[in-house]
Amino acid sequence: MESGKSIRIIMSAFLIGVFVLSMMTINLSNTVKAQSPEEQLWNWLNSQKCLCHGGTLRVTLPSEPNTLNWWVAGSDWSILAVAPIYDHPLRFVNGTLVHELVTDYSWSNNHTVLTLKVRKGVQWHDGKPMTAEDIAFTINVLAHDAWTYYHGYYTHVDHAEAVDNYTVKVYFKSPDAGFIYNALTSMNVMPEHIWKPIIDKYGNKTVTYMPKVPDDLVGTGPFKIVKYVPSQYIEYVANKNYWIKGRPCIDKLIVNFITESSTALLAIEKGDTDIYDGWVTAESVPTLLSYPGVAIQVYVGAYGVYYWGFLNNEPLPNGKFKPHYPFNISTFRRALAFAVNKTEIVQDLLQGYGVPASPGLVPPGIGNLGKYYNPNVANAYYFDLNMTAKLLDQLGFKDYDHDGWRDYPNGTHFSFEIYPPAYDIVRVRAAQKIKEWLSEVPGGGVKVIVRVLDWKTTWPLIYHGKVDSWLLGSGLGVDITGIYRRLHSWPQGTGNWQRYSNPEMDKLLDQLLQAFDEQTRKELAWKIQEIVAHDVPMVPLYHRKYIRPYRTDKFDGFFLPSDASIYNRFTLLAVHLKASKCPTLPTSVTTKTVTSVVTSTYKTTVTYTTTYMTTTTYEKTMTTTLPSGKTTTIVKTYTSTSPVTKVVTSVGTTTVTKPVTSTFTSAVTTTKTVTTATKTGISAAEATAIAIIIAIIVGAIAYALARRK
């Protein structure tokens, strides 16, 4: 008994030891140097070798671009349509700030001057060099011309100037801590030599200027535009002189437009398009996954939130505000917040394709904004109708006439309205759920009237402050400063439709706008979230998860961020044909690099030689010197599909060739949700068959009846 126990202890200690050792060897390469998140992203990109250059990536957007003139492009689709041809100074990739055309930035001590270092050796598509002048020009146009769509991000900027070819200084009227994250990550650097003459000539009328394709659409981006067929497609070709050498791997990109999502999904099924960057319902996921060669990406719309807003204060025609009783009382709003079951909304209405929102408004740990999330506020309120009843009783909202509904403290009947927009069935049903929950409050329900109207009718009612409450989806921005306009009192709080006003909050938000130190920003953000969770100007409900189907049978190297669509810059740079789809197989070895020398326990020297092939494969050669003095060379050819056998003969060596089927691994962990492909509902083919059978039966009955007459 005793000895058996000790053997077990020794065995388990041994196993643990083996396990730890093996873990150490696995982590060896990662523990050598701690990588910054940005380095990890670039390393991921480098790990995605272009096996060969070539191939056409076809992407479907659900809407056509309204304009190709980026200065005035507002819709997502217009911005996406020109995105491949331009570069940003900086870019958010999966919540990490990545340096693109700006390699470094620094603030002056009083934060009124921002110095940008510009990347060297970048060329416009027409061959002219991209310099600091171009960046200064772009910033100046956006800051000075109110007709540009992005003007709102540049209101603090006085002007920008190029100090030398690779340095830009941006002068500010007042400090703006959000500028780097809001403006520089969304700005396309535009060529001065193309646009200065156009803007000088047309002035304000540049709004209606349609750039000539391709002459006016010159950028520094990885793709050049070659053809635009309105309401059908845009054709791009790879920019061979892109500043990231050897990228992009594909040589053509076609973006087409399909408004109807069922048609787009048929195109995905048939393989007529590789990515569909449009709305897909949760119901179609099982069907999509049942198609061979189709995968889905799921990401969280973390930069926007769906919420239940309350009109805290009513705007008056003279520009002043009047408390909107009882929604001006924070206890009353909190009482309503306790009556909302966010989990049920996410599970039942969104079918799991959502994340319950934090009472503090900042998304729980998703994307760049999620870095500022305060977990302490998560339980500021929760679904508990007894709490609602308790708080309403405190305020005197009781059922005085015993009709089952709570009344105003003065005894008159109380009810209020919720406005969800008619086009979004989830919000309509969420409003009905809220109505249901509030009707079940113990000691008398709260009467809610759900008003479902067309969005174009609902929206003016909300932004003119004419209704009690609404269900709205609003953008929060990529940076924490984005919440400024959602929570600051008017007139600065231009997106604060609740007309919520709290001097303490205003003070914190003003400080946030001027806080450049990351620690201070975080502290302020945490305090702000505590106040939001306590005051409840609105009840944040959920962040939606979006589904993007794509085909995996032709290309590898899709970049799947957790906070953005698969159709993004890193996908465009990394996506490459699979080895089996590459036009030719490799014939010659170009480079050989010795990566490491390891002495094994058998006292033989093992040399790993990494060999990059010119076109399609990646090779590893292992030379083993045996005790007898003979040398064995094993050439491992790594391709993502079938193994390539290669015999290397050289004098004095014995060559052993082994087929290997390994694939590359990536440094960046990307999210991929696996959903079991259980088929629900009927397919279109079955529907057709049923329809035909019904038609035959109906016909037969009709015929029989007619014959009887």
Add this chain to the structure above:
Amino acid sequence: MKRVLARRLVTSIITFFVTISIVFIFAHLSGDPLAELEDDPRVTPDVIAAMKAAFGLNKPLYMQYLDFIWSVLHGNLGYSLQYLRPVEDIIKERFPYTLALLVPSITLSNYLAYKAGVETGWRRGSKFDLSFMTVSMFMRSVPYFWLAIIFLYVFSVKLGWTPIFGAITPGISFANTWAWLKDYLWHYILPFTVLVFRETLAMLLYVRNTLIEVLREDYITTAKAKGLDEAYVKYRYAARNALLPMITILGMRYAFLIDGAVLTETVFAYPGMGRTVFEAIVNRDFWLLQGAVVLLSASVIIVNFIIDIIYLYLDPRVRYR
């Protein structure tokens, strides 16, 4: 006859102006196209004010109306709020697709409906008639949208005969016109078939019903009693008289077909005016909507005017009234 034509012309012009005025009023009463920008952090109130000024939306409504009528009289349709381009340009690049799809499909479907309607009406109650009626009734009650998706699923995805979307294969440069035409027709055939299929079955019922009514007339009995050839009675006596109400319906169908085009263009991602008009309505793109309505009402009125002239020839009663 000249007086009749002149009167028709005057009413047509009045109808045209009444139509575009009604559209103007309804479009402008139904909402502010730029209101949504208020929630966008990138846009400042200055931007919205600048855009309103650029599109003349800051003026009082009656001034906007006068602007609109004035520009219509000058043949200028203004700038689209959505596309930020002249409305003429947008119509020019899309309307040809709609015309090329609709005119042949209406013509063919009307001819087929006429033939099938006359045949089924003539042999009413027969197996032939009943099977036609059943299919026709069934197809009429099926949502058009669903029908188009089924066609797409069967012919494009399963059989692979036709492409799924668009009017042309994206990203191909064609060697010659013939290659282009082949690709164009390859994309054209499915939307065209669906439109013809649907329209034929819809029109067939009208033709059949009017024919059955005509068959009850005494002169048909007389003709039959005279021992005239069946085909002669069918086409010279019955079908000709049944044609008159059909011509009226035909004119109306031309106007209504735009809604069929919206669905066809949406499902097949086919370029054209239908989808553009639909999106202009959704986005309250006043100028584009007005421009499209000017064009559509003008074409519908012209078609009706032509139909009136045809009537004058077909029906002597109109001529002598």
